[in-house]
Amino acid sequence: MIGVILLILTISAVGAISEIENxxxxxxxxxxxxxxxxxxxISDLVPQGSSVVVSHTHSYLKYFIPHKIIKIPxxxxxxxxxxxxxxxxxxxxxxxxDNRHYFxxxxxxxxxxxxxxxxxxxxxxxxxxxxxxxxxxxxxxKNWRF
Amino acid sequence: MWTKTEYLGxxxxxxxxxxxxxxxxxxxxxxxxxxxxxxxxTSDGAxxxxxxxxxxxxxxxxxxxxxxxxxxxxxGIWQITGENWLIIKYVIPVFTLGAGIILYLLxxxxxxxLFAFGVSTLTLLNPHLFFWGTYxxxxxxxxxxxxxxxxxxxxxxxxxxxxxxxxxxxxFASRYSTLIEVMTIFVVECIIRKDRKFxxxxxxxxxxxxxxxxxxVYLKVGYFVGAQPSDTHFTFLLTPYYLQNSLxxxxxxxxxxxxAFLFRRTYKAKYNYTFIAWFIVxxxxxxxxxxxxxxxxxxxxxxxxxxxxxxxLAIENISKINIVRKSFHRIGIVxxxxxx
Numbered sequence: 001m002i003g004v005i006l007l008i009l010t011i012s013a014v015g016a017i018s019e020i021e022n023x024x025x026x027x028x029x030x031x032x033x034x035x036x037x038x039x040x041x042i043s044d045l046v047p048q049g050s051s052v053v054v055s056h057t058h059s060y061l062k063y064f065i066p067h068k069i070i071k072i073p074x075x076x077x078x079x080x081x082x083x084x085x086x087x088x089x090x091x092x093x094x095x096x097x098d099n100r101h102y103f104x105x106x107x108x109x110x111x112x113x114x115x116x117x118x119x120x121x122x123x124x125x126x127x128x129x130x131x132x133x134x135x136x137x138x139x140x141x142k143n144w145r146f
Numbered sequence: 147m148w149t150k151t152e153y154l155g156x157x158x159x160x161x162x163x164x165x166x167x168x169x170x171x172x173x174x175x176x177x178x179x180x181x182x183x184x185x186x187x188t189s190d191g192a193x194x195x196x197x198x199x200x201x202x203x204x205x206x207x208x209x210x211x212x213x214x215x216x217x218x219x220x221x222g223i224w225q226i227t228g229e230n231w232l233i234i235k236y237v238i239p240v241f242t243l244g245a246g247i248i249l250y251l252l253x254x255x256x257x258x259x260l261f262a263f264g265v266s267t268l269t270l271l272n273p274h275l276f277f278w279g280t281y282x283x284x285x286x287x288x289x290x291x292x293x294x295x296x297x298x299x300x301x302x303x304x305x306x307x308x309x310x311x312x313x314x315x316x317x318f319a320s321r322y323s324t325l326i327e328v329m330t331i332f333v334v335e336c337i338i339r340k341d342r343k344f345x346x347x348x349x350x351x352x353x354x355x356x357x358x359x360x361x362x363v364y365l366k367v368g369y370f371v372g373a374q375p376s377d378t379h380f381t382f383l384l385t386p387y388y389l390q391n392s393l394x395x396x397x398x399x400x401x402x403x404x405x406a407f408l409f410r411r412t413y414k415a416k417y418n419y420t421f422i423a424w425f426i427v428x429x430x431x432x433x434x435x436x437x438x439x440x441x442x443x444x445x446x447x448x449x450x451x452x453x454x455x456x457x458x459l460a461i462e463n464i465s466k467i468n469i470v471r472k473s474f475h476r477i478g479i480v481x482x483x484x485x486x
Binding site for chain 2: 036
């Protein structure tokens with residue numbers, strides 16, 4: 001019996017190592033050492049006491065950003081409505097978290113959408129973590145008033 | 147002072163135990179090499195860290211539907227060490243190792259050390275258990291408490307039945323859905339034992355823990371939910387996902403599981419009933435979930451020991467067939483029980 005068990009164990013161990021490597025590859029974002037420093041650097045750019053409007057309220061942002069996180073309301077679907085919302089609520093910082101490992105890109109923050117944002121916002125940080133993950137911090141231009 | 151003969155005799159009589167200790171030491175080194183290279187927690191892990199922070203600083207909980215025991219453990223550790231997620235990254239995987247060791251101790255007592263060695267090592271080498279066990283996840287924590295409950299439930303000591311109840315309660319607190327698995331184990335054991343004292347003692351200690359867990363969450367959040375509404379749709383039309391992917395999930399050993407069911411010996415030993423029920427009920431439960439997003443290999447972690455128990459049981463049954471013994475004799479292999 002010991003021989004059979006050891007044989008099965010050896011086969012399982014070999015199979016397990018290759019499957020663990022597959023899992024690692026499928027979740028390679030977990031091994032990306034740029035991720036946390038990028039969030040920390042972004043947090044440092046936002047003054048203490050200011051809130052950060054985020055494109056997604058992901059658990060990572062909630063945990064690693066010490067500022068108050070405000071998720072963009074679901075009703076906002078255009079650049080103008082986002083602008084109105086931020087100016088009305090006296091919010092200055094917008095963090096676009098584009099993580100295609102987890103969720104599809106919001107059209108408002110697609111490459112075209114972001115180009116439109118640049119008229120009213122100034123990009124103050126851009127961190128490319130990998131081919132699917134980006135952090136972009138925008139600051140609303142100061143002359144905006146309704 | 148021991149003589150050389152006594153020393154060698156001890157080594158000989160405990161050779162499987164020594165082999166298991168060597169395995170655990172090498173496995174721990176390999177396992178923690180994976181723990182150390184992870185750079186960020188999983189998104190679920192970050193939720194548990196957020197919840198822990200909420201308990202620690204008394205702020206509103208961000209995801210109330212998640213089981214809170216892991217966050218209480220994290221908050222408890224942070225009370226001593228200060229808030230640092232890197233400490234937690236190294237602490238939570240200990241439960242994976244703990245589950246493997248308790249499983250060995252449990253099976254060693256009832257099925258022999260070779261059987262225990264086979265089941266425990268196969269369980270720890272399962273790639274999904276290994277991978278998710280290296281993270282801040284409830285998979286390893288709940289597996290630890292299921293195995294601990296099983297250890298106490300299978301014990302003949304009456305004081306252990308009380309501990310079994312506490313462990314059942316903590317299994318619920320570690321991952322709400324695992325209550326189904328641990329209750330299956332408990333109910334089957336009640337039927338096997340037909341001992342009112344066993345049932346009462348276990349229920350008496352499990353109930354306050356389960357009610358207490360619900361009550362603490364209720365006091366903090368104002369309500370209690372065990373899961374997100376989207377995760378609780380069940381259907382009689384079972385998904386074949388787990389059967390289709392069984393080779394990928396459990397490896398070649400899973401091919402032996404149906405073989406175990408072919409032997410009369412499997413049903414003769416009442417000890418096996420718990421593992422059979424644990425396997426069948428868990429497989430049906432996860433296959434009955436109609437949400438395809440929830441068809442994931444990592445949900446099998448909580449009943450992986452039952453799968454490997456049945457696989458090793460099949461090998462044990464095959465090895466007891468006379469014709470197999472004779473064939474092995476012809477090629478010069480003698481089984482260990484025959485040597486005795």
